[in-house]
Amino acid sequence: MKKVSFLLLFMILNVFSRAEEGMLIPTLLGAFESDMKAMGMKISAEDIYDANNASIKDAIMHFGGGCTSEIISDKGLLLTNHHCGFSQIYSHTTVENNLAKYGFWAKNLPEELKNPGLTATRMVRIEDVTAQVLEGTEELSDSEKGQKMMTNIALLKANAIDGTLFEAEIKPFDFGNSYFLLVKETFRDIRLVGTPPKTVGKFGGDTDNWVWPRHTGDFSVFRIYADQDNQPADYNENNKPYTPIHHLPISLKSREVDEFTMVFGFPGTTNQHTISTELDFIINKMRPSQIKMRDLSLSVINAAMKKSEATEIMYASKQARIANAWKKWIGQIDGLKRGNAIKKKVDYEDSYTSEASTKEEWNTEFGEVVSDLRALSTKYNMSDFTYNMYVEFVFVGPEMFKRARALNDLMTLYNEGETEKLTKAIEEEKSSLSGFYDQYDINIDKDIFLLQSEYYTKVVDSKFLPASLLNNDLSELNTEIYEESFLVNQEAYLKVLNNFNKYAKKKVSKDPGYKLFVELDNVFNDYLLNDLRAYYGTRNQLMKPYVKGKYEMYPEAKHWANANSTLRVTYGKLEGSKPSDGMMYTPHTTLDGVIEKYNTGHEDFDLLPRMVELHKAKNYGEYAQDGELWVCFTGSNHTTGGNSGSPVINGEGHLIGVNFDRSWESTMSDYMFDASRCRNISVDIRYVLWMIDIYGEAPHLVEEMTIVR
Numbered sequence: 001m002k003k004v005s006f007l008l009l010f011m012i013l014n015v016f017s018r019a020e021e022g023m024l025i026p027t028l029l030g031a032f033e034s035d036m037k038a039m040g041m042k043i044s045a046e047d048i049y050d051a052n053n054a055s056i057k058d059a060i061m062h063f064g065g066g067c068t069s070e071i072i073s074d075k076g077l078l079l080t081n082h083h084c085g086f087s088q089i090y091s092h093t094t095v096e097n098n099l100a101k102y103g104f105w106a107k108n109l110p111e112e113l114k115n116p117g118l119t120a121t122r123m124v125r126i127e128d129v130t131a132q133v134l135e136g137t138e139e140l141s142d143s144e145k146g147q148k149m150m151t152n153i154a155l156l157k158a159n160a161i162d163g164t165l166f167e168a169e170i171k172p173f174d175f176g177n178s179y180f181l182l183v184k185e186t187f188r189d190i191r192l193v194g195t196p197p198k199t200v201g202k203f204g205g206d207t208d209n210w211v212w213p214r215h216t217g218d219f220s221v222f223r224i225y226a227d228q229d230n231q232p233a234d235y236n237e238n239n240k241p242y243t244p245i246h247h248l249p250i251s252l253k254s255r256e257v258d259e260f261t262m263v264f265g266f267p268g269t270t271n272q273h274t275i276s277t278e279l280d281f282i283i284n285k286m287r288p289s290q291i292k293m294r295d296l297s298l299s300v301i302n303a304a305m306k307k308s309e310a311t312e313i314m315y316a317s318k319q320a321r322i323a324n325a326w327k328k329w330i331g332q333i334d335g336l337k338r339g340n341a342i343k344k345k346v347d348y349e350d351s352y353t354s355e356a357s358t359k360e361e362w363n364t365e366f367g368e369v370v371s372d373l374r375a376l377s378t379k380y381n382m383s384d385f386t387y388n389m390y391v392e393f394v395f396v397g398p399e400m401f402k403r404a405r406a407l408n409d410l411m412t413l414y415n416e417g418e419t420e421k422l423t424k425a426i427e428e429e430k431s432s433l434s435g436f437y438d439q440y441d442i443n444i445d446k447d448i449f450l451l452q453s454e455y456y457t458k459v460v461d462s463k464f465l466p467a468s469l470l471n472n473d474l475s476e477l478n479t480e481i482y483e484e485s486f487l488v489n490q491e492a493y494l495k496v497l498n499n500f501n502k503y504a505k506k507k508v509s510k511d512p513g514y515k516l517f518v519e520l521d522n523v524f525n526d527y528l529l530n531d532l533r534a535y536y537g538t539r540n541q542l543m544k545p546y547v548k549g550k551y552e553m554y555p556e557a558k559h560w561a562n563a564n565s566t567l568r569v570t571y572g573k574l575e576g577s578k579p580s581d582g583m584m585y586t587p588h589t590t591l592d593g594v595i596e597k598y599n600t601g602h603e604d605f606d607l608l609p610r611m612v613e614l615h616k617a618k619n620y621g622e623y624a625q626d627g628e629l630w631v632c633f634t635g636s637n638h639t640t641g642g643n644s645g646s647p648v649i650n651g652e653g654h655l656i657g658v659n660f661d662r663s664w665e666s667t668m669s670d671y672m673f674d675a676s677r678c679r680n681i682s683v684d685i686r687y688v689l690w691m692i693d694i695y696g697e698a699p700h701l702v703e704e705m706t707i708v709r
Helices: 006-017 026-038 086-091 130-134 142-161 276-307 309-338 341-356 360-366 369-396 400-415 419-437 442-459 474-484 490-498 512-553 591-598 609-617 664-670 685-695 699-704
Strands: 060-063 067-071 077-080 120-128 167-173 178-187 189-195 220-226 260-265 568-573 577-580 583-585 588-590 630-635 647-649 655-662 680-684
Touching: 026 120, 026 568, 060 077, 067 260, 067 655, 077 189, 086 189, 086 309, 130 142, 130 178, 142 167, 142 178, 178 220, 260 655, 276 309, 276 341, 276 369, 276 442, 309 341, 309 664, 341 360, 341 369, 341 512, 360 512, 369 400, 369 442, 369 512, 400 419, 400 512, 419 490, 442 474, 474 512, 577 664, 588 591, 591 609, 591 630, 609 685, 630 685, 655 664, 655 685, 680 685, 685 699
Parallel strands: none
Antiparallel strands: 060 067, 060 120, 067 077, 077 220, 120 178, 167 178, 189 220, 260 568, 260 647, 577 583, 588 630, 630 680, 647 655, 655 680
């Protein structure tokens, strides 16, 4: 019998004793069904995913392309997170009609609010098409192989949706070791039905974000509309509520510690295979600088929002987007350091290389891949750092750059002589201006620019800095841009667009804001792009055999593909955790804790009077458990961004919660999952129903649902 290393033995035993890690492709659930049933699941794998019959997967929707939602009635009622519906909620919010502050519940269908551009997508079926994608490529060169694969993919997609209104895409998994066909149905008329007040949906604010114990009612309610044939359609007053193939029954039964939980959704991105040298760089160099860039912008935005209700409404959605990753990264660094992630990575990689040496064919294919990946990241880490700083500055920082990017697209069409396309693009840009400038404060943007440009020039190597940042007093450059650039003034910019052919010849290129953007863009294209292509391209090429080696050399281990915004299942238990010595987290919180935080007087824990009154009266209806109203609970499910809004489903296939976050200790799980520490956070469905029924006085919505008592 071949000797098994202690590290490998530990890894295998750990996998089977703590089976919560992994984001599983639903078509592969059969291999894990017995494990799931041992943990308390009473339904079958086919009840979860069945391509030919109604199953739970038909109630799971990709919400807006970035979150998850679930259908909870036979009239297309859709449940997701408050933060997933945040931009839609605020698009309907004004100072005079402050839906975000006070909440909103449509009393009937005509009162439900349309949301142009919002979509909800159902996964029709998932199919492993690896063999078909690679068919006929065995003896071809790399370029010929790529072309043949593109041809195969195009044919597979066309055949998959022939005669239907569906869409299809084929995505690589495990860095191209496998390919899956995804057939989808996208609904385009999604209306806002209701939202709790922000004192509930965002209770705890940045203070509690990524933290346990949590008391946030992070949910909102929408509805899918379809045409008279129950098919996806653009918004139309004559559209009807969608009749779904399946909707989730809702359980009001008492929860139990260690009961089975399953999260079903569309996780965005994980990086479980990241090599040790790259992770070291991320922890100690890149993340701290990204955090600092966001520190600077948040310091300006947060101060301005406190001074004005109008500014708070204007910047709430932007602030939330910036702050979410900012605080996540802080916890991520801490978790990875506490979990000794670098050493664990190094030990695993060394064991991998050692294992590869035990067979000639393994050594040939996998023996050098770890050293090659380490050398590659060491060579290109600083290029990657510069790129990420560029993204923080130009894409996340001052909003002036957003208009500069749009203008640059127009200038490209102008210089290429694309007259017809240019005319259309100018009209599209003009139509977007009011939406942008109505939510824009030049003074906020000016202050962010100065703070970020000062830091950017300190941390980025001078060879990657454009002349405008190197050769100017940054305070003077700041004044010049925000006093002279037409990009920061709607009227001036509109004048340029209305006379574009005239101004494109000279005025545009002299604009100080646009000039700086072009310089930054040129630096990216001239000095960074080739390095990034070499780095990312070679890394992906090396990752393919590296991951393949994991499957071949460790066949008994539990393997799963990195999250890539496709439908996945993760399972675990409703349980607390012990994140550090002397600290024990209970698995749920209650309304009592909401009031306790409110009584501290902290601004992030504000409440409207009605919440206090209902708590004092203990008016919980049928939604309490042993006299307490549960608010949130934690589980050992492996989740990430994109799982926001995902249903938490019990062993009987019933909805018990809505996933919305992870604990701070868990943000490390994008790179390394630790089942003893990592916990997902969900709002209890009974709190959701209590907010709708009793707090929100909208019992007609609960009456739509299938309730299991």
